[in-house]
Amino acid sequence: MWKLSRKSEYALMVVQRLGALGPSEQLPASVLADDGDLPRDLTAKILQELRQAGIVQSSRGVAGGYRLVRPLDSVAFLDVVRPFEEHLGLADCVDGDGGCKRAEGCTLQGPVARLNHWLMGHLRGLSMAEFVGPGRGLGLTVDMPQPSTGRVSSDRLGSVRRNAL
Amino acid sequence: MWKLSRKSEYALMVVQRLGALGPSEQLPASVLADDGDLPRDLTAKILQELRQAGIVQSSRGVAGGYRLVRPLDSVAFLDVVRPFEEHLGLADCVDGDGGCKRAEGCTLQGPVARLNHWLMGHLRGLSMAEFVGPGRGLGLTVDMPQPSTGRVSSDRLGSVRRNAL
């Protein structure tokens, strides 16, 4: 869990790069690939998917290329990554979709769905501008204490709870 | 990304089940597997890994079985899941470990590491008791608004930032 697919990484790089462009500028897939040292064909495919997701626009022809539809601070991290993550969610059952033979009597579905909901909410609320920006994307340049015992520090948990409500 | 491996799901089920036991009770792997409708051999393997992670204890022999080392509210969600997730982290480079040929000049490493750090902190702070409990694990029984446009709602983001600091 957690690991971004390589396509997602490439997509984030490309979107970041396009976000640094001037309002009327655009770049062809080949340039985006070469600058970022990414495979050309794959980069082209990724850009197609980003277009279908409504994140970039394209124009064909000689001086064609790609540009962002909206500026970085109006693009959610989750939206960039979503097309490249097959199962976006902690488990397949979180959409309420059936398919899990254990669905009824499953004591895990509820907790997993709750946790998933919480996560998605935060990632939807994280803009690319904040994600990519130097300072404090989620305000987490401060080190969080990491209990070595596996014992849970309930004070931090408490703050999470307060915030979420 | 995000999706728990099936082994993790099984581990969560098993730990949850063991957590409901009385202080001197224990259950053999076969019972845990059959009750949860899980593959027997695989369940046995998972329990071994949980033992190596210091989450369960085992005793061999005829009336042997497994039991939790600590109660559910002292076991972190992250610790249960960690042994079964190959790459626990948003990307391979978040440990500062090299191996990424793009390491220098990579404009993504910092943001990804920050986001990862934030996530891990929260999952380390989430106890199994809270995760699994009925009410409000992370306080998220309330519905979060889900902007349909992909536009980022900055007010929620604001609350995240305040909380994290």
Next chain:
DNA sequence: GCAAACTCGGACTAATTGAGTCCTATATCC
């Protein structure tokens, strides 16, 4: 009209990872 520089998108292959099984060894209790 034609060629060059692009995007578009399906089909295909190879590598990696995940899930699950099988088999053998070892410990404990009666």
Next chain:
DNA sequence: GGATATAGGACTCAATTAGTCCGAGTTTGC
């Protein structure tokens, strides 16, 4: 010694991921 457990390595099969290949459609400039 036999029954019931855990311990753990080796293995197979399936699914996913990463990446490549190739042909087609579009726009611009000469």
